[in-house]
Amino acid sequence: MSGPALQTQGLTRRFGAFTAVDKVSLSVAAGARHALIGPNGAGKTTFVNLLSGAIPATAGSVALLGEDVTAAPQHARVRRGLARTFQVNQLFAELSPREAVVLAVSERAGAGGTWWRPVSSMPALRREADALLDLVRFPIAGRDGRTGSLAYGRQRLLEIALALAMKPRVLLLDEPAAGVPPAESREVLEAVSALPRDVAVLLIEHDMDLVFRFAERITVLAQGAVLADGEPGAIARDPRVKEAYLGTMEIGHG
């Protein structure tokens, strides 16, 4: 695997006269720890939706593991190894966290149509689900409760575990720390830094603390276009980046 895991070329999305994403060319290397930042309204969310296939591109292309997927629908991209988490939690309130991950694992393993044997007779599903919950450091005590009554930070962990159950090669993390109270954000941070190294991660995040701890490469988006792209140190020193944020936010910690 030498080529980039995920690559866009001139990716553009217009809504009427407004260009939300403007000729963005971005390359996420295999196994990368890549962050995408930018001020509000920079087009980050639209860009993620173009990558995942939730909305079609106006122009340009998306390649996943060297294959053009610009025209492929969302579920086809999932099958080819692109998984994402959602900015607003999209979970199964009535299922337990363990049941939800078992569901995700069984669908990925092609066992979702099995009706002639109970889940409890398929220990491999449960083992894999538990391994995924371990991976994101989801506490054992909460795995059989109702997802709807979990703390917000825990729901974020579950969200990440569900995405990992797809066995992705590329993982889009859409603001994993958004809305998480400070007391729980460390859990999310630990889960994100413990992600397997063979998965390329593109992190879309507002929390600069998380970005600079995690990322080995940062792309800055402003007004729909790439403003800067490089190592965290270089990005933190870049005067254009500072200007884009209008000094309202402190960039980096060194």
Added chain:
Amino acid sequence: MRVLLHAVPWLAAIAAYFLMPERLPLLSSIAIAALFTVSLDLIVGYAGVVTLGQAAFFGAGAYTAGLLAQNGWGEPLSGLLAAAAVAAVLGLVTAPLVLRSGALAGLMVTLGLGLMLYEAANKAAAITGGADGLQGVEVWPVLGVFRFDLYGQTAYLYSLAVLFVLFWLAKLIVASPYGLSLRGINGNPRRAPALGVPVKTRLTVAYALAAAYAGVAGALLAQTTAFVSLDALSFQRSADGLLMLVLGGLGSLYGALIGAAAFTLAHHALSEASPIFWQFWLGIALIALALYGRGGLMGLLRKLMPRGAGS
């Protein structure tokens, strides 16, 4: 402990056979209502597709078994299979219409299909007997041995045995990965596809499966009473089934059994006391359950039972 709890409803059903020999027709109607409620629980409680037209499948099954027996094939088990097959095919054909749009539109489609089938059966009097009902249904002995007797002994034990087998099949299905995916779709239909769940296919299968269950329930009624009336297709039957389900507790198969039994017994007792007024008491019971008893009678039972025993 758990095993004993699972045996309770069935032991009660068998005890009832000996304790109330003069009430066997009532007991049979409970078993049939329970199977119908299980069918509704599969599609409404687990898959989350609300329907007002489940009686269409009940009636289709009843007329299938009834017509077979009327026209010289009275073998009961193959009659059940034929009824299941006809109802399932009807379910498969109509599923795209029901699942196509939003919940309210789907509800209207199920209602419309139910009304259409009722009117069609009414008009096709040459075949169905119309408002007079289907006469001359002759059902052979079960397994070639057990004749349907005047007291309804065979009718009850036969209905109970079919309910038992299909109940445990339903138990297996809802505990399977397929059943889990239905609960996932029910819980969050927008997220499920992101996990690779083919939502349309899964719901179509569930709809046809529930239709087959309802068809078997209808066939049981036709075979055990040797008669089919338009009642089998009536909107009232669909509505009663939903009431039994809500009364017993949505998404719990035992709830379906309890709801059907409680509803049928209450109907019987209250309508003997005051024939017209019984729906008033039913109304009060439903409002009380909606306000205080989320999870229906099954939810109440769970609260009363020691922790961990009622799942």
